[in-house]
Amino acid sequence: MTFIRLRHGLMGSALSLGLLTALSGCMVGPNFTAPRTAVPSAYLDDSPTGHAPYVSGDAVDPQWWNSFDDPLLTKLETMAVKQNLDLQIATQRLLESEAQAQIEGAKLYPNLEGNAAYSRNKVSDNSPTGMFGAAFPVVTEPYNLYQYGLQTMFDLDLWGKNRRAVEAAVANAKASEEARRAALLNVEAAVATNYIQLRGTQAVLGITQKNLESANQLVQLTVERQQAGLTTSLDVANAKATAAQISSEIPRLIAQRDALIGQIGLLLGQTPQGLPQDLLTPVPVPLTPPTVPVGLPSSLLTRRPDMREALDKLHAATAEIGVAKAAFFPDVTLTASASLEAMQFSNLNEWKSITYGLGPTVTIPIFEGGQLHGQLNLREAQQKEAAISYAKTALTAFTQVNTALVNYTQEHATQQALQTDVRQSGIALGLAEDQYKQGLVDYLTVLTAQQAYLAAQQNQAQSLEKLGTDLVTLYQALGGGWEGRY
Secondary structure (H helix, E strand, C coil): CHHHHHHHHHHHHHHHHHHHHHHHCCCCCCCCCCCCCCCCCCCCCCCCCCCCCCEECCCCCCCHHHHHCCHHHHHHHHHHHHHCHHHHHHHHHHHHHHHHHHHHHHHHCCEEEEEEEEEEECCCCCCHHHHCCCCCCCCCCCEEEEEEEEEEEEECCCCCHHHHHHHHHHHHHHHHHHHHHHHHHHHHHHHHHHHHHHHHHHHHHHHHHHHHHHHHHHHHHHHHHHHCCCCCHHHHHHHHHHHHHHHHHHHHHHHHHHHHHHHHHHHCCCCHHHCCHHHHCCCCCCCCCCCEECCCHHHHHHHCHHHHHHHHHHHHHHHHHHHHHHCCCCEEEEEEEEEEEECCHHHCCCHHHEEEEEEEEEECCCCCCCHHHHHHHHHHHHHHHHHHHHHHHHHHHHHHHHHHHHHHHHHHHHHHHHHHHHHHHHHHHHHHHHHHHCCCCCHHHHHHHHHHHHHHHHHHHHHHHHHHHHHHHHHHHHCCCCCCCC
């Protein structure tokens, strides 16, 4: 409803601008034109094959979180859009900017007011009027005065000051709309990132707990071998130290898990107790799709909300220059009033009770101590700053996409290497344990293999988590996620 109301307001302001341009005169100041931005022909690609793996040039999916094929993640995204408090704040800021545009737009129309008054009056006997009352026909006795009527005022806006102000206000309202969309995208990305990190932490916690069970079994085995005289107390101490070291990681992982659940609750605008209980049940980290659509670089400038917001801010700053320039010229205002005034209420509606006034008022700036020049210099500097900010935002957008693409594609190579690491470390640990039971190796060999296997498993789980969060970062850099949800 907000978006529809804003669009109708913008259409109404555009019609008003067109009508008043024809009736009132010219508009000083520069007209806004979108700056040209250099767009690369393709995103950064350093792969040997000549094309970025795992990605395609297809259009970005607005609901990209569905690519993880995780129903709970989709449910959390829906809840966050409805309940996130930062998003609600951004919505109120949008409403504020719309109201400001409405206030500025009212200046384009005549101001019509009605008034009515009653007063009991008496001229002082000691005033000049009272003292010379005998010589002049002046009423010195108390009397009533009744009056009501209409008055109007209309600024001709010959130089477009009001129209430029409306143009700036509408552009600022559109910038607030894009800021709200950017906030929506950030919330969606934060929910997905925290959810994937939660699943990754739960996976590492499960791996650590499972390895602790294995470590405790080795402790028991070592104790039995020591009691049988097959090993020394040193091996028993090393086995117990290893189990204790693994056990020490569990509280940290539990705290990290609970912190992530709390962060998801904050994003959803509620306490952790109100979150879906499915979050507490460990499930595998959501897998990334085989191919990710990233679109074309040329579409990035119109898809990212921050780029659209920067463009609207530049538009507003350009219009403000026109407001500052128009202040140098005379301001012509038409005023008119008509009312009925009588000393007797019964005579109030007689034609001879009519009083009226009509005429223009011209205001010309003569000397203001350099205020107008300072205001113009300020607006021109702000416009240049907005143009630089737009250029920086565009450069940042392409840099973020390139960086996210490299991180995502390279993490795939890391994941493949870690799969081999886990497989071979598991084989090495099994062989070490068998040889230790046969008395062929000392416990240090088992300890080394055990630590390597645990590290490989944890690294693989963390890499899988990073692969998912890298994809979320890529989608966020691409600017997808707000279309069709506002």
